[in-house]
Amino acid sequence: MKLGKKWFTSLVLTVGIGLVVSACGTSGGQQSSVGGAAGQGASDKVYVVGTDAAYPPFQMMEADKISGHDIDVMNAIAEAAGIKIEWKNTGWDPLFDGLDKGTVDIGISSITITEKRKEKYDFSEPYFEANQLILVAEDSPVNKLADLQGKKIGVQSATTGEEVVKKAFGDTYEGIKGYDDMPSAVDDFFNGRVDAVVADNGVLQYYAKKMTGKKYKLIKDDSFEKEFYGIMLKKGNTELLNKINQGLKTIKDNGKLQEIYKQYFGQQ
Template sequence: MKIGKKWLSSLALIVGAGLLVSACGSGGQQPAAGGSGAGASDKVYVVGTDAAYPPFEMLEADKISGHDVDVLNAIAEAGGFKVEWKNTGWDPLFDGLDKGTVDIGISTITITDKRKQKYDFSEPYFEANQLILVAEDSPVQKLADLKGKKIGVQAATTGEEVVKKAFGDTYEGLKGYDDMPSSVDDFFNGRVDAVVGDNGVLQYYVKKIENKKFKLIKDDSFEKEYYGIMVKKGNTDMMNKINDGLKKIKENGKLQEIYNKYFGNK
């Protein structure tokens, strides 16, 4: 998931196409959040994210908001630590963890064995799967049916990985985008035949689209994915705080409450 100046133009096109996405701009921070009770540290931990993936991370009036933001703020409050948000973008988020300019990463980051070699992950906070966006009259019923067609994905995401796994790393029909709105925009403008992306994001767009003919397909061959909160490998103290707070909001119902806010009741 990446962000840049293209987000503004992409958003304008999407609104014109009927996708009333409530995210715009680039950059921005929001004040620290977290508990101030007994045991709370004065240290403020920098949280990096890519605020171009509504409804998980987005910018509203220059403030970073969304599902993941609410989740980590609730974790920080329950875990007794303070955080400050930074809209790093996708690749700089990982670089920031490597260099120590970012303490925590949350941005719909799928827990994978490859990433676990370099970073430590919290317990999962969201279960996800890939969906396929195609025209309403498309005969496509599964990913394999897209062979030979142009497929849009957000670069460096699991959506890109599943397409490469199915059709090869050099598949000519694969088109990667800096952000998901750009791929969806190109789909509705006929530049790609389908889009493969996370269920939460595509389902969010479905609610915002009017007067467009499309359908979402779930391929049972897609493996379930789990989003986790990431820290630099070996940062055990920070990870313990995150997992402690996450456990508390799972048990008290706060995590489910946040899910319902953005996606409705399960």
Template sequence: MTGKKRCSLLPLAVVLGLLLASCVSGCSPQSGNVSEKVYVVGTDAAYPPFESAEGDRFAGFDIDVMNEVAKAAGFQVEWKNTGWPPLIADLDAGKVDIGMSAISITDKRREAFDFSDPYFDLNQLILVAEDSPISKLADLQGKQIGVQAMTTGEDIAKKAFGYSYAGIKSYKEMPSAVNDFLSGRLDAVIGDNGGIIYYATKIKDKKFKLIKDEAFPKESYGIMVKKGNLALVKKINQGLHTIKTNGTLQKIYDRYFQQQ
């Protein structure tokens, strides 16, 4: 749910060159009926292929999906790059209306926020060196593990090895964890499949493998709103239903993930 300042592994110009070819949107509301309601959407625009930004230009799978949901439901969106941890606080404080940032639907998050219907199914993967003997989560005991802070990957690692386990390194941004893995400072990185596969495909001159532990729970991404805003959830679900049934969501998915 997924560094923010581009690292050497993922040059900003390269990432945005790929993503902006598909979709570009600014911080201002999307074009449409001027009488339509405008909602501010907070995101962590450093998690390609789901969301990326350069200045006021946003691009990625989540960006495309949210824009199409808004169009189908009859409202407009204004994008705001909040970053990941601040997104939670901003949504709770009413500084943004919607959270759209590869956010896994969990029971804990449902206690504090309301979610749309799922729009993307996922699972966690473990990134390790190709010659590593690691084949499952339990094999990471005693290893240095990179995760993104406040994500389900972090929750899984802490539940498996203890919340005080010093080997878990939590990063503000996933690219920073991947870079430390490439530099030999980590034995493994745990992350959502869509994002970690994307980063793995960018790795040059280093052999690696991705491990799916069947013990990992199934997850889905949802669009998050402030607790109790059921009217907005209904609008979003109406838009989601439309783009699911008319094939738009599948077309967006194929654009970003068909090659994976």
């Protein structure tokens, strides 16, 4: 989830997609037109939604506009809930800092709901179910996470992928290599700098569709626990949280959430 120009340059050369990512930590306001009849006559407050637009297909910069699965989900929720939102490309760490300081009202950026995070923040009901996958060479003998013992493993820092690897091999495991963003980790894998990458299924499956001509395989370790993404708010903002949950329930019930999922992942 953080920014990486290098990988996108490589990706453009290899698969010809036109993604342009803003520099790490920069902010890009993007007004959303959502906020339908349910919000008319109510508060004119515009809620700032922070994200890290460097985690395709969930969040990305496309033609100087923030787009992706999570962006479509949040826009649909806001429309269903009748609230007005404005997008801000905060970056990963500044997203949490923004919630702490009140410069960001809502955070959505493939954020896994964890007990540790729930101590400090409130979360909506889950909107996406995820699990970790392992990216390795096509001819690799690796069949599970334990087989990576002694190998160089790329992860995005401060993500559940990093937690999974550290849990398996220890916090001081010398083979782990943390990256500010997932694109850079994948780039290093294809350039032979790491032997494997551990990351969320949605992201690696997205890359798999784009990496034509590259030889690799994706492995699911049954020991990996399921994860759930949620929309994050500063603790105590109960009124806004209730509105978001109601909007989320609406798009689950009317099929909009599933429609967005199929648009990006092409399956149920």
